[in-house]
Amino acid sequence: MSTQNGSNSALLRVQNLKKHFPVGSGFLSRNKAMLKAVDGINFEIETGKTYGLVGESGCGKSTTAKLILHLEEPTEGTFFFEGQDATEFNREGMRNYKASVQAVFQDPWASLNPRMRVGGIIGEPLEVNSTMTKGAIKSRVGDLLEEVGLQQYQANLFPHEFSGGQRQRIGVARALALNPKLIILDEPVSALDVSIRAQIMNLLEDLQDEHNLTYLLIAHHLATVRYMCDKVGVMYLGRIVEEAETEELYDNPLHPYTRALMSAALPSHPDIDREEIILTGEVPSPVNPPEGCHFHPRCPSRFEPCEDNAPVESHPVPDHRVVCHLY
Numbered sequence: 001m002s003t004q005n006g007s008n009s010a011l012l013r014v015q016n017l018k019k020h021f022p023v024g025s026g027f028l029s030r031n032k033a034m035l036k037a038v039d040g041i042n043f044e045i046e047t048g049k050t051y052g053l054v055g056e057s058g059c060g061k062s063t064t065a066k067l068i069l070h071l072e073e074p075t076e077g078t079f080f081f082e083g084q085d086a087t088e089f090n091r092e093g094m095r096n097y098k099a100s101v102q103a104v105f106q107d108p109w110a111s112l113n114p115r116m117r118v119g120g121i122i123g124e125p126l127e128v129n130s131t132m133t134k135g136a137i138k139s140r141v142g143d144l145l146e147e148v149g150l151q152q153y154q155a156n157l158f159p160h161e162f163s164g165g166q167r168q169r170i171g172v173a174r175a176l177a178l179n180p181k182l183i184i185l186d187e188p189v190s191a192l193d194v195s196i197r198a199q200i201m202n203l204l205e206d207l208q209d210e211h212n213l214t215y216l217l218i219a220h221h222l223a224t225v226r227y228m229c230d231k232v233g234v235m236y237l238g239r240i241v242e243e244a245e246t247e248e249l250y251d252n253p254l255h256p257y258t259r260a261l262m263s264a265a266l267p268s269h270p271d272i273d274r275e276e277i278i279l280t281g282e283v284p285s286p287v288n289p290p291e292g293c294h295f296h297p298r299c300p301s302r303f304e305p306c307e308d309n310a311p312v313e314s315h316p317v318p319d320h321r322v323v324c325h326l327y
């Protein structure tokens with residue numbers, strides 16, 4: 001598998017990562033059904049690059065974000081940060097990791113404490129994790145506000161005094177406070193007006209260039225992913241079913257699920273020979289995923305082996321992996 005050995009420049013390398021949650025009422029944990037939210041994923045992100053995880057809601061992309069933020073512990077598998085196993089850090093290693101890996105969430109309204117002034121919100125990580133004086137924190141907060149396109153005096157205001165786009169800028173400033181290396185962007189623009197989205201995406205790109213930041217972008221909006229990402233993994237029922245460099249994936253989607261997602265999101269242009277594929281049926285439950293290929297009940301291309309045999313990963317095109325019997 002392409003990511004098992006990993007490349008030397010990978011900041012983050014995820015290896016066979018799984019998160020299974022027990023569900024139901026069985027008394028003994030071994031009798032309980034398991035919800036396989038993340039079920040053996042592999043990917044890596046090179047320093048300074050943006051990797052996108054895309055898929056319908058419930059596909060496991062947000063659980064992946066929580067695992068990497070150490071908000072959940074993996075059931076199996078691991079991930080490496082700067083070559084170190086991030087599931088085996090000691091206390092100091094974990095403290096450094098948590099400073100180096102920050103997040104920006106979808107809903108800037110819900111993620112900002114409405115009773116705190118913005119200066120306190122942005123400065124909080126510095127108060128908790130650094131030995132900076134109050135004056136130094138105030139000065140740093142002012143710099144961060146300017147860096148995200150706000151003004152220093154706005155540190156004295158409360159979150160409700162800002163627009164949605166400005167609130168997301170505050171969330172970005174807070175994420176930057178500790179000079180992180182990796183930022184997890186969990187649907188960072190999907191709650192914003194379309195007119196504001198491009199501004200926030202441009203801001204994130206400018207900050208990435210300036211600070212050599214690495215991003216993991218979690219999104220369901222394919223246009224956002226295409227705009228921001230260098231490489232994209234498509235998730236379905238807890239697994240990555242296809243991965244390629246962004247332009248390769250959008251120009252040459254191989255997996256029937258990716259093709260369906262893209263045809264629904266990008267209606268056919270007269271010059272592009274791509275039929276719109278309508279997916280039928282709901283996403284199956286990750287508690288009882290279908291036998292064989294998990295996608296077979298909804299797949300317009302399914303054929304004889306798909307119902308009974310799970311497909312394995314192949315590389316029909318260099319640096320383009322897909323999990324499907326067609327290849």
Ligand code: SF4
Nearest residue numbers: 293296299306324325
């Ligand atoms: Fe469709 Fe079969 Fe490929 Fe699954 S393995 S995506 S059912 S063609």
